[in-house]
Amino acid sequence: MVSQASIPVVINGAAGKMGREVVKAVAQAEDMNLIGAIDRNPALVGKDIGEVAGCGELEIPVLPDLEATLAMAAQEKQLPVMVDFTHPDSVYENVRSAIAYGVRPVIGTTGLSPEQIQELADFADKASTGCLIIPNFSIGMVLLQQAAARASQYFDHVEIIELHHNQKADAPSGTAIQTAQLLEEFGKPYNPPRVNETEKMSGARGTCTENGIRIHSIRLPGLIAHQEVIFGAPGEIYTLRHDTSDRACYMPGVLLAIRKVLQLKTLMYGLDKIL
Numbered sequence: 001m002v003s004q005a006s007i008p009v010v011i012n013g014a015a016g017k018m019g020r021e022v023v024k025a026v027a028q029a030e031d032m033n034l035i036g037a038i039d040r041n042p043a044l045v046g047k048d049i050g051e052v053a054g055c056g057e058l059e060i061p062v063l064p065d066l067e068a069t070l071a072m073a074a075q076e077k078q079l080p081v082m083v084d085f086t087h088p089d090s091v092y093e094n095v096r097s098a099i100a101y102g103v104r105p106v107i108g109t110t111g112l113s114p115e116q117i118q119e120l121a122d123f124a125d126k127a128s129t130g131c132l133i134i135p136n137f138s139i140g141m142v143l144l145q146q147a148a149a150r151a152s153q154y155f156d157h158v159e160i161i162e163l164h165h166n167q168k169a170d171a172p173s174g175t176a177i178q179t180a181q182l183l184e185e186f187g188k189p190y191n192p193p194r195v196n197e198t199e200k201m202s203g204a205r206g207t208c209t210e211n212g213i214r215i216h217s218i219r220l221p222g223l224i225a226h227q228e229v230i231f232g233a234p235g236e237i238y239t240l241r242h243d244t245s246d247r248a249c250y251m252p253g254v255l256l257a258i259r260k261v262l263q264l265k266t267l268m269y270g271l272d273k274i275l
């Protein structure tokens with residue numbers, strides 16, 4: 001039985017790989033009530049999202065219209081939340097629409113530019129509406145980033161390798177960018193040059209941040225999401241690596257974000273901010 005105090009949740013991108021996991025997690029959470037499932041796959045529109053996700057009938061049809069679903073969610077007695085796992089091309093407008101309707105966004109879609117994130121933060125501030133943008137919902141990744149930040153105080157040379165499935169639309173990953181940003185908070189330059197490098201093929205050395213951190217992106221079938229942060233110094237290499245084997249590992253972080261975003265009045269970036 002759904003409690004009257006349950007959090008109403010709309011899932012955008014509900015039929016995708018991450019969306020289906022979120023459907024199952026929200027359906028099983030005692031303090032949440034799935035009220036809407038949005039997906040633009042025409043083959044799935046009208047089907048029960050529970051059956052699509054493999055968790056049994058939920059009596060929630062897959063709908064293609066986000067705006068109409070947000071308008072419906074805004075009528076709920078309890079503050080509603082939208083979880084978004086869609087595409088970099090649409091996520092900015094999705095967040096603006098949710099905030100405009102008073103629906104709290106929890107965003108797992110990566111690919112937003114720093115300028116877009118700042119614009120959304122300003123919009124959330126004006127609306128006094130909580131918003132969470134989280135490049136990676138894994139607790140293990142947060143621990144890796146914390147260890148990397150500590151190590152960066154002792155190493156001047158570091159490179160990041162991120163590996164994802166070949167259906168990921170953006171590169172580098174939001175997680176790799178966030179990791180580099182955390183290392184750059186110390187204000188130090190990395191990878192001081194030892195020789196004048198020449199790339200015989202453009203991109204061979206990956207991309208480079210303002211502070212000199214190299215990021216390399218790999219896209220292959222068979223991967224889910226993986227990241228290495230490799231530090232080097234004379235005579236030693238220190239490697240931090242995080243691997244995922246099942247998208248279910250992200251669900252504790254997603255559920256935590258749904259609960260926490262209701263307590264916010266502004267935009268926050270990163271799972272570490274709410275742990």
